[in-house]
Amino acid sequence: MxxxxxxxxxxxxxxxxxxxxxxxxxxxIVAVIGPNGAGKTTLFNLITGQLKPDRGQIVFSGExxxxxxxxxxxxxxxxxxxxxxxVFPRLTVFENVQVSVLSHQGQSNRLFRPAxxxxxxxxxxILESVGLGRQGxxxxxxxxxxxxxxxxxxxxxxxxxxxxxxxxxxxGMSPEETAATLExxxxxARSRGLTILFCEHDMDIVFAIAQSIMVMQHGRTIxxxxxxxxxxxxxxxxxxxxxxxx
Amino acid sequence: MAxxxxxxxxxxIFAPSFYTYVFALVMVNGLLAMSLNLVLGYGGLYQFHxxxxxxxxxxxxxxxxxxxxxxxxxxxxxxxxxxALFGLxxxxxxxxxxxxxxxxxxxxxxxxxxxxxSRWYDFTGGDNGINNIPMPSFLTSGKxxxxxxxxxxxxxxxxxxxxxxxxxxxxxxxxxxxxxRCEAIGVNVRHHQLIAxxxxxxxxxxxxxxxxxxxxxxxxxxxxxxxxxxxxxxCLLGGWFTFAxxxxxxxxxxxxxxxxxxxxxxxTMIEGIILILLIFFLPxxxxxxxxxxxxxxxxxxxxxxxxxxxxxxx
Amino acid sequence: xxxxxxxxxxxxxQLLVGLSRAMILFxxxxxxxxxxxxxxxPNIAHGSLYMIGAFAAFTITALFGQALPGFWxxxxxxxxxxxxxxxxxxxxxLSHLYQREHLMLILFTFGIMLILNDxxxxxxxxxxRSIVPPDxxxxxxxxxxxxxxxxxxxxxxxxxIVAVAMWLFVNRTRIGKISRAAAVDRxxxxxxxxxxxxxxxxxxxxxxFLAGLGGALxxxxxxxxxxxxxxxxxxxxxxVTIGGLGNIWGAxxxxxxxxxxxxxxxxxxxxxxxxxxYAAVVLVLLARPKGLLRSVW
Numbered sequence: 090m091x092x093x094x095x096x097x098x099x100x101x102x103x104x105x106x107x108x109x110x111x112x113x114x115x116x117x118i119v120a121v122i123g124p125n126g127a128g129k130t131t132l133f134n135l136i137t138g139q140l141k142p143d144r145g146q147i148v149f150s151g152e153x154x155x156x157x158x159x160x161x162x163x164x165x166x167x168x169x170x171x172x173x174x175x176v177f178p179r180l181t182v183f184e185n186v187q188v189s190v191l192s193h194q195g196q197s198n199r200l201f202r203p204a205x206x207x208x209x210x211x212x213x214x215i216l217e218s219v220g221l222g223r224q225g226x227x228x229x230x231x232x233x234x235x236x237x238x239x240x241x242x243x244x245x246x247x248x249x250x251x252x253x254x255x256x257x258x259x260x261g262m263s264p265e266e267t268a269a270t271l272e273x274x275x276x277x278a279r280s281r282g283l284t285i286l287f288c289e290h291d292m293d294i295v296f297a298i299a300q301s302i303m304v305m306q307h308g309r310t311i312x313x314x315x316x317x318x319x320x321x322x323x324x325x326x327x328x329x330x331x332x333x334x335x
Numbered sequence: 336m337a338x339x340x341x342x343x344x345x346x347x348i349f350a351p352s353f354y355t356y357v358f359a360l361v362m363v364n365g366l367l368a369m370s371l372n373l374v375l376g377y378g379g380l381y382q383f384h385x386x387x388x389x390x391x392x393x394x395x396x397x398x399x400x401x402x403x404x405x406x407x408x409x410x411x412x413x414x415x416x417x418x419a420l421f422g423l424x425x426x427x428x429x430x431x432x433x434x435x436x437x438x439x440x441x442x443x444x445x446x447x448x449x450x451x452x453s454r455w456y457d458f459t460g461g462d463n464g465i466n467n468i469p470m471p472s473f474l475t476s477g478k479x480x481x482x483x484x485x486x487x488x489x490x491x492x493x494x495x496x497x498x499x500x501x502x503x504x505x506x507x508x509x510x511x512x513x514x515x516r517c518e519a520i521g522v523n524v525r526h527h528q529l530i531a532x533x534x535x536x537x538x539x540x541x542x543x544x545x546x547x548x549x550x551x552x553x554x555x556x557x558x559x560x561x562x563x564x565x566x567x568x569x570c571l572l573g574g575w576f577t578f579a580x581x582x583x584x585x586x587x588x589x590x591x592x593x594x595x596x597x598x599x600x601x602x603t604m605i606e607g608i609i610l611i612l613l614i615f616f617l618p619x620x621x622x623x624x625x626x627x628x629x630x631x632x633x634x635x636x637x638x639x640x641x642x643x644x645x646x647x648x649x
Numbered sequence: 650x651x652x653x654x655x656x657x658x659x660x661x662x663q664l665l666v667g668l669s670r671a672m673i674l675f676x677x678x679x680x681x682x683x684x685x686x687x688x689x690x691p692n693i694a695h696g697s698l699y700m701i702g703a704f705a706a707f708t709i710t711a712l713f714g715q716a717l718p719g720f721w722x723x724x725x726x727x728x729x730x731x732x733x734x735x736x737x738x739x740x741x742x743l744s745h746l747y748q749r750e751h752l753m754l755i756l757f758t759f760g761i762m763l764i765l766n767d768x769x770x771x772x773x774x775x776x777x778r779s780i781v782p783p784d785x786x787x788x789x790x791x792x793x794x795x796x797x798x799x800x801x802x803x804x805x806x807x808x809x810i811v812a813v814a815m816w817l818f819v820n821r822t823r824i825g826k827i828s829r830a831a832a833v834d835r836x837x838x839x840x841x842x843x844x845x846x847x848x849x850x851x852x853x854x855x856x857x858f859l860a861g862l863g864g865a866l867x868x869x870x871x872x873x874x875x876x877x878x879x880x881x882x883x884x885x886x887x888x889v890t891i892g893g894l895g896n897i898w899g900a901x902x903x904x905x906x907x908x909x910x911x912x913x914x915x916x917x918x919x920x921x922x923x924x925x926x927y928a929a930v931v932l933v934l935l936a937r938p939k940g941l942l943r944s945v946w
Contacts, residue, residue, distance in 0.1 A: 137519055139515065139518070158518070158523075159518035159519055160519075160521045160523045161521075163518075163519060163520055163521035164521045168519070168520065169519055171515075171516065175513060175516045176512075176513070176516070177509045177512035177516065178513075179511075179512050180505070180508060180509060180512060184505055184508075184509075187505065188505050188509040188520065188522075189520040189521075191502045191505065191506060192506065192520050192521040192522045193521060196502045197502055197506040197522055197527065198503055198506075198527070198530070199501055199503060200497070200498055200503045201497050202501055203497070203500050203501065204501055204502045204504065204505045205500065207502060244516070244520060245519075245520070248520050248521050428934075428935065428938075431938050432939065434751075435689075435691065435751070435894065436890070436894070436938065436939060439691070439886060439887075439889075439890040439894075440934055440938060442883070442886060442887070442890075443886075443887045443890060443891075443927065443931060443934060446887065446927050446930075447924070447927040447930075447931050450924050450927050451921075451924055454920060454921055454923060454924060455921075559879075560883055564693070564756075564759050567756065568756065568759070571756060600770075601767045603764075603766055604763060604764050604767030606760075606763050607759075607761065607762070607763030607764035607767075608760070608764060610756060610757075610759065610760035610763065611757060611761070614746070614749075614753050614757050614760070615745070615746075618750075618753060
């Protein structure tokens, strides 16, 4: 479904990515791991169009997307959450998701129809599916950190993606919230047939849900393989246990 | 509220014409401030030179009425559209940048319009502006123009309210809160901001037309950056996260300016002091503050209801 | 042939006028740009401080005599007086707002502008004032056939001195280096254990000093009056924008573009001479929306 081929990205002289490769098959859950500064977030920003690669191709559903702007990439079927809680703080929880649904349905530019009556069913359905059904009228900025992260996933779901990208979905969460998020991700993958690409520091989570793991270091792909193989791999052990820059 | 509406409707009948005039001025400035707030409060854009579109609307109708045979009603429609076209061009250039650069770019483009207007004596009258602009016969007395302004303001407010509450408005507020996130949910942020600027400059143009109706003259200072910042202050004073706030802010500023100026020539100092007090003590604005209090009370009431319900269950 | 010589003469004298105007604009916009770079605040009151500098120069020359030492004292004391005003404003008010939204800081400086405007009106009145520079700076120097006004030549010396002084300050002094670091990365300076608040104060005061110096320098060439703040702040804003926000060398290039397009435009199309700089600004920004040189942030 998604294929990242030898992608590089430079910031001035610094190579944030140099030859990263990634394959995300349809319907799978793929994790990207690597020490801080390995280039995971940069990779995600390239896939969703926030950044443009200096070299390489990104192919989604058989089509090169590396030159497209973020909003077009979203309409092709890729949605994402961000590393830091990234919601619309002055809108209500309901509106946060509704804006996303409106955008997906191509109704963002409608000028004279009250938004409050539009796509209520679709929005409510998403909020309930992530467990925020009762918080709809609160301002998003007043939610707890964990709920804001969940809301982020709900916003991403609003664009009915085929591929959902999650940047450290459990960062900063309590153990209970982490467990709940883990269940949520599994459930979403099952019930909506979503393909999921995520990165995560917590190795327990990675090995619990990922079907394929891509390991990065210094902006390079070391390998991509099923979890068991990754666990056995010497190079990965060195990268993590050798403490080069972890 | 109902009483206030009655007063506004009947004002020209019982009040001296000076008060009618001041209140008409409040409405013109209020419309200008509300149009700015579409992009400032709802859109989060640093629209530093909104006054340009107001001035362009005013100059457009003044020039059409004094220099062309175009009928008056067409002029009234054309002028805001011309302002909106300028909004399209200036906005299109500015949205390539964000925040402070957006604002500075707008000031430079606006300054170009201002300096050309103030120098082009043959066409715009230069520093002298244009005076004695002829008005259609049904808009000659103070009373008539008052009701005309009131009607146009009411229609404009209704339209702007619908825009704010529409999917477009909701998306615009989402862009204000978080443009990057908005791109990632498939919103073409710049396109959206540009439409907002065009709508806002259209209504600024309407305000400019109303000003000409009231004063029958235009002058280059309407395009100068100081006026734009004063409109900014009106929005802040009323509260830029509220819909009606800028109207209230404009009312306070215009009324204070009118009556304080009778007693002292140092109105700008008083305006500056008000602004600094606002920044330090009331950054959410008058209406924002009032709504906040009402909201807290409502919340407190809701909580007590919940508590008593629980109490009943126990 | 005579026509050709006239043209050369006209161009040369307009060049000199443009360059000397650019030098004053540079002094003022360097201050604005420095404050913008370090504090990230476009100080709208900067023009008012420039106006106060001009009025202060008037008062000082009036007190100490038009010729010597009045004018030279004014060149030193007027900027210092403005710097003191700046220090008071920064410590008493602005320093409490650094945690607030950016727009609030900008509007705060607008409020200060409104207040200073009326304070100047109260202090100096609404009349036009003027001062005469000392004898050795009046009149013209004749080179070849061309009379070159001495005061303009003097400005051509002052501008580069200020540029070099700013460069030395930012690159060679400790506080200058810290303020440059603060412009690029505020948190890092905080981590170094430096009190960022005082760095901001120093930067603001230096900015005010330059505004006052610009005001004192322009005083002998123009009538000093209320309202002189409004056009200079707009012009210097645009200069700083086309130069690259916070970049001092950008301010120099922007000033040259601004000063020269206006004075040479006078030869081309007198009625619209003042339009040329604004048109030049728009052209520059169309080509490079972020300014000619790299912005510091």
